Amino acid sequence: MLLYFLIILPSLFAVFLLFSYWQEWKYRRKPYYKLADVGWRQTPLPPASGKLFSLAMLGDVGAVATDGTDPVLKIFEQWQQANSDAGMSVFLGDNIYPVGLPPEGHRHRALAESRLQTILKQLQQYKTDTIFLSGNHDWNKGRPDGYQYMLRQEAYITEALGSKDTYLPHNGCPGPVALQLADSLLLVIINTQWWVQRGEKPLGSNYNCPYSDIEEFYIELNSLLRRNRHQRIIVAAHHPLYSNALHGGKFTIKQHLFPLTAAHKRFLIPLPILGSLYPFYRKFWGASEDMSHKRYKRMRKRLLQIFHRYQNIIYVAGHDHNLQHFEKRGNHYLVSGxxxxxxxxxxxGSATFTLEQPGFVVLNYYQSGEIWLEVHVTPLANTDTTPDLVIFRKKLESIVVPQQQPV
Incomplete structure (x- = not known):
């Protein structure tokens, strides 16, 4: 019996870990499709002449290459060229790594400015209508002085693009901000970093925010959604409400066995069992940027309570560095990070699509009222040319109440 516990059980456990690791390694960079969506390539698209508007939703672009070789910016450029007349790009936060835009003289300032300028110059070149949101890294990784970092970035971007409405919500307020993109298509922007931010964060007239109690935000958001039940509504934010990745408490077998790789990928020191403490902490208690953290959990619960009352919402976020799609109670939840x-x-799990690959999601709106999701990715192999690959496409169904009311 003792031999059984000392040899056989550990051996079986080791075999299980090795098999799980092999499964993760084999499928890690391959797209996952829900069974009903496996044949997505055979689904016919509406005619291209009927496309009214296109939204490119890019998250966590803060580490782009600044030498003109960035593969995501290359396929984004192709989208810009194809949608110059009726398109908008939305940057979903974490626009500059690692700590947003520091003050002049800071050791990260030059790199931060170079990365941001790379994106802004491309936007200026094509005169692309654009909105930037802020994420936790833009607020100095959520540190108490992050509000000043966010204001500095907002001023820099709005000056470069020549409009204060290119960075929303204004002044770091929670939102919501509504923009009519086309007939029966509404974009709503909220600043989810406000809820998880430590230290100073704006609220009330002293900060030029429209209300002084956060409960008024939820009342206004629900009222906005109720007034526009006849429209398709796209909600843009930084933090996802559903995720099969790190911020949703999902970790690889390697992260359990080699937990120090969270600090550096070369720290391959095996710490079985002990190494699971960190993933379990992130899953059940969480850092401030995780769904399991009390502030994030409270925000998520309140937002979902409101969204679940409607069936015409597409919620798009970044934060997790991958591409995901979920369908919940007649609404759609996307990660484009x-x-x-x-x-x-x-x-x-409950995901209909997942993929770990550089890229972003596009939402195309047609005269018929249909919205089609397209997931655009870069090739995994290095090539002289970078084709824009669509790795997944799906019509996002919804139930829209036929009533006409203004925004």
Missing amino acids: SGSKTSFVKKG
Whole structure:
């Protein structure tokens, strides 16, 4: 019996870990499709002449290459060229790594400015209508002085693009901000970093925010959605409400066995069992940027309570560095956070699509009222040319109440 516990059980456990690791390695960079969506390539698209508007949603672009070789910016350029007349790009936060835009003289300032200028110059070249949101890295990784970092970035971007409405919500307020993109298509922007931010964060007339109690935000958001039940509504934010990745508490077997790789990928020191403490902490208690953290959990619960009352919402976020799609109670929840980095995403579960690959999602709106999701990615192999690959396409169904009311 003692031999059984000392040899056989550990051996079986080791075999299980090795098999799990092999499965993760084999499928890690391959797309996962829900069974009903496996044949997505055979689904016919509406005619191109009927496309009214296109939204490119790019998250976590803050580590783009500044030498003109960035693969995501190359396929984004192709989208810009194809949608110059009726298109808008939305940057979903974490626009500059590692700590947003520091003050002059800071050791990260030159790199931060170079990365941001790379993006802004491309936007200026094509005169692309654009909105930037802020994420936790733009607020100095959520540190108490992050509000000043965000204001500095907002001023820099709005001056470069010549409009204060290119960075929303204004002044770091929670939102919501509504923009009519086309007939029956509404974009709503919220600043989810406000809820998880430590230290100073704006609220009330002293900060030029429209209300002084955060409960008024939820009342206004619900009222906005109710007044526009006849429209298709796209909600843009930084933090996802559903995720099969790190911020949703999902980790690889390698991260359990080699937890020090979270600090540096070369720290391959095996710490079985002990190494699971860090993933379990992130899953059940969480850092401030994780769904399991009390502030994030409270925000997520309140937002979902409101969204679940409607069936015409597409919620798009970044934060996790991968591409994901979920369908919940008649609404759609997307993660588009692989604008400059990629990280593990778990297959299956309640997701209909997942992929760890550089890229972004596009939402195309047609005269018929249909919205089609397209996931645009870069090739994994290095090539002289960078074709824009669509790795997944799906019509995002919804139930829209036929009533006409203004925004």
